[in-house]
Amino acid sequence: MAEHLKQAQIWLERLRTAAAKLDKPAVFMEVCGTHTMSAFRCGLHSLTPDNVKLLSGPGCPVCVTAQSDIDQMIALTQERDAIICTYGDMLRVPGKHGSLEKARSQGANVQVIYSTLDAVKLAAKTPDRQVVLAAVGFETTAPATAAAVKQAKALGLTNFSAMTSHKLVIPAMLGLLAGASGGASGGGGAKIDGFLCPGHVSVIIGSDAYQPILDQYNMPCVISGFEDWQMTRGLARLTEQIGKEKACLVNDYPQVVTPAGNTHAWALLTEVFETATVRWRGMGEIPDSGLILQDAYADYCAMRKFNLTPMPDRELGQCLCGQVITGNVTPAECELFGTACTPINPIGPCMVSAEGTCQAWFKYKRPPGTTPGTTPGTTPLTHDKVEVSA
Amino acid sequence: MMNTQTKTDSLNLGRIVLAHGGGGQLTDELIQNLILPRLGNSTLDPLDDAAILNGNLAMTIDSYVVEPWKFPGGDIGRLAVCGTVNDLAVSGAKPLGIALSLILTEGFGRVDLQTVLDSIQTAAGEAGIDIVTGDTKVVSGEGLYITTAGVGLIDPNRKLGxxxxxxxxxxxxxxxxxxxxxxxxxxxxxxxxxxxxxxxxxxxxxxxxxxxxxxxxxxxxxxxxxxxxxxxxxxxxxxxxxxxxxxxxxxxxxxxxxxxxxxxxxxxxxxxxxxxxxxxxxxxxxxxxxxxxxxxxxxxxxxxxxxxxxxxxxxxxxxxxxxxxxxxxxxxxxxxxxxx
The missing domain is CATH 3.90.650.10 (PurM-like C-terminal domain)
Structure with a gap:
């Protein structure tokens, strides 16, 4: 048997042993889209004991982006001569007036990029067009945006700008725990007993960054990799902490996660960005939870370049994405899930993103042809019957 | 203010998006809702890799639009032959011949075209089949597109499906x-x-x-x-x-x-x-x-x-x-x- 399978069996056994000692069910939360998908892909949920639950939190970059920011990015396609460069996940997210994909099918120039530097190269190659990088994401993707902006400045490009909606993980985790962020649809997060912390983000922010979560909430945190056995180990280590007086931070990804994180990436971030209060889907405004371009880079801010005023935020009618990403409801509890809202006809971002909780449920958990969330004998909602308030 | 987002606002809109050609659920949707209602018949409806005509003849067609046209291990020419041969083979048919349609774009290099044609011939040789008819067109744009159709013989006593x-x-x-x-x-x-x-x-x-x-x-x-x-x-x-x-x-x-x-x-x-x-x-x-x-x-x-x-x-x-x-x-x- 391969070594990792042996490890998986060992940690599954430890998880089951620890779970057998629990007085009440334990609920943990992962806050990373890659964890969400990895758990579903390896069937982790089907293996965990009944009294241990792993919820998906605000870890999918597209899903946590406020609707106003998404509307704004899509509206940019209407700017004359603009080329919008986006990561693939943003392409199909519905906004007030369709999606980037729809805009592209109507003739807008929307290009899917894999590296932010491709957008800079494109700007250098097409001086008569305005290239706008639509960038969402956490600490993992923000350095790439910073590098692109810095390079554009170094090249003296005047036709490159970024529409950013970068977010920071720790303030969101604290916001969830505080339950005081007061967003329109979600407010606080679900009651949880520990965090399975994201390996990739931790590489950048470092393991010390989680200390406030332990200090303020005595909440167990385990930094985990993404392999099936690593996630199993993470859950076992979290479950073993339940009932202990003092919560611990465990760095189970020490090969790549250091206490201080990636100082080079941080230097890049602090050179280009500053922290700001930003809007999150389902959680409202959270202080110091986002990154915005510093004044020194104002020329590369698409909002300023195109003289745009921030759009009003809004909720997507019956869509419960805001509640899903805070762990308050499961996708199956949303009336639209699998009926009006499917990967082909998505209503909320959690169904669009390849890292979204709703898409993971739809793809890996929901047998095709079934419509969970509907009462037998009633007619399921269809897409055209859904009202989306503007 | 309320705004009703209707079905036509989503992907059932009046336009084709790239994902309609991805071969996934969206391609299925296009075939079921647009193509079959208009063109459907008892031979087409099963949507198998090849149509079976006269009980013993298999016929198939495929278009190739891969970009870049050349990639490690092959190119669009090799793909165009293999794809059509394989569609016939999995239908249980022995390939008889391939029809080749080239849609070239203005400015495409002659040397590149030679490369593609040579790999078409190499792949056909591996399959033991000839290109038996063809067509060539030139349009403006970039790269080239290829369509191949193939026919093959089926053993009517062998039931596959x-x-x-x-x-x-x-x-x-x-x-x-x-x-x-x-x-x-x-x-x-x-x-x-x-x-x-x-x-x-x-x-x-x-x-x-x-x-x-x-x-x-x-x-x-x-x-x-x-x-x-x-x-x-x-x-x-x-x-x-x-x-x-x-x-x-x-x-x-x-x-x-x-x-x-x-x-x-x-x-x-x-x-x-x-x-x-x-x-x-x-x-x-x-x-x-x-x-x-x-x-x-x-x-x-x-x-x-x-x-x-x-x-x-x-x-x-x-x-x-x-x-x-x-x-x-x-x-x-x-x-x-x-x-x-």
Missing amino acids: VTNVKPGDKILINGPIGEHGLTVMLAREMPEVQSVLKTDAAPLNHLIEKLMAAVPGVCFMRDATRSGLAGVATDLAKDSGLHVVLDEAGIPVDSAVQHAADMLGLDPLEVANEGKVVVVVRPDAADAALAQMREHPLGQQASIVGEVTGQADGICELATLIGGRRIVQKPYGEQLPRIC
């Missing part, structure tokens, strides 16, 4: 998955990345003919092109109405493919192949089929990847390496990389 599939049948594949799709994705999106990956595009007709001749228990075949093994397995479950369980431990995936898939946020199960056939055989014929496939150079890493079970639910599941279970669904369409 999803209606023959029964509970207990085993599912086999002739080698590692995901190579073609990831090779093209890397060549297109990350040309600076050095990789050992190359396309698996190959004509499978010889392997399939030998298998058919040696193993009478073969009851269904399909080449795992767009939507990959996941696409074939989910179609098999849906069309047979039975339950399909894929066994992750049995699915061959090369480490280079796994790494590239991880980097792009893709699941190799859903990635296109151009030289892989999924074969469903009776349980007592599985070992013989496996041995027969492994004798052929294109089947040395053949493997049993799953089975059909008796539950009549039309669902495909994956039994994961660590012993978990999860649903397998046909991909939606355009494969999107992750952003975190």
Whole structure:
């Protein structure tokens, strides 16, 4: 048997042993889209004991982006001569007036990029067009945006700008725990007993960054990799902490996660960005939870370049994405899930993103042809019957 | 202010999006809602890889629009021949001839065209078939597009098809998955990345003919092109109405493919192949089929990847390496990389 399978069996056994000692069910939360998908892909949920639950939190970059920011990015396609460069996940997210994909099918120039530097190269190659990088994401993707902006400045490009909606993980985790962020649809997060912390983000922010979560909430945190056995180990280590007086931070990804994180990436971030209060889907405004371009880079801010005023935020009618990403409801509890809202006809971002909780449920958990969330004998909602308030 | 978002505002809008051509659920939707209602007939409706005419003649057609037109291990010419030969072969047909339509763009290099034509001839030679008729057009644009149609002869006494599939049948594949799709994705999106990956595009007709001749228990075949093994397995479950369980431990995936898939946020199960056939055989014929496939150079890493079970639910599941279970669904369409 391969070594990792042996490890998986060992940690599954430890998880089951620890779970057998629990007085009440334990609920943990992962806050990373890659964890969400990895758990579903390896069937982790089907293996965990009944009294241990792993919820998906605000870890999918597209899903946590406020609707106003998404509307704004899509509206940019209407700017004359603009080329919008986006990561693939943003392409199909519905906004007030369709999606980037729809805009592209109507003739807008929307290009899917894999590296932010491709957008800079494109700007250098097409001086008569305005290239706008639509960038969402956490600490993992923000350095790439910073590098692109810095390079554009170094090249003296005047036709490159970024529409950013970068977010920071720790303030969101604290916001969830505080339950005081007061967003329109979600407010606080679900009651949880520990965090399975994201390996990739931790590489950048470092393991010390989680200390406030332990200090303020005595909440167990385990930094985990993404392999099936690593996630199993993470859950076992979290479950073993339940009932202990003092919560611990465990760095189970020490090969790549250091206490201080990636100082080079941080230097890049602090050179280009500053922290700001930003809007999150389902959680409202959270202080110091986002990154915005510093004044020194104002020329590369698409909002300023195109003289745009921030759009009003809004909720997507019956869509419960805001509640899903805070762990308050499961996708199956949303009336639209699998009926009006499917990967082909998505209503909320959690169904669009390849890292979204709703898409993971739809793809890996929901047998095709079934419509969970509907009462037998009633007619399921269809897409055209859904009202989306503007 | 309330604003009603209607169905026409979403993807059922009056326009085609790229994902409609991805071979996933969205392609299915287009075929079911737009094409079949207008063009459907008893030969077309089953939507098999090839149409069966007169009981013994198989006919198929495919267009190739791959970009870049050249990638490690092959090019659009090789693809155009292999794809059409394989569509005939998995229908149980012996290919007779291929028709070739070239749509070239103004400015395309003559030397590049020679390269494509040479690889068409090389692939046709491997398959033992000739290009027997053709057409050439030139339009403005970039690159080139190729359409190939093929006809083949079927043994009318040999029944192949999803209606023959029964509970207990085993599912086999002739080698590692995901190579073609990831090779093209890397060549297109990350040309600076050095990789050992190359396309698996190959004509499978010889392997399939030998298998058919040696193993009478073969009851269904399909080449795992767009939507990959996941696409074939989910179609098999849906069309047979039975339950399909894929066994992750049995699915061959090369480490280079796994790494590239991880980097792009893709699941190799859903990635296109151009030289892989999924074969469903009776349980007592599985070992013989496996041995027969492994004798052929294109089947040395053949493997049993799953089975059909008796539950009549039309669902495909994956039994994961660590012993978990999860649903397998046909991909939606355009494969999107992750952003975190």
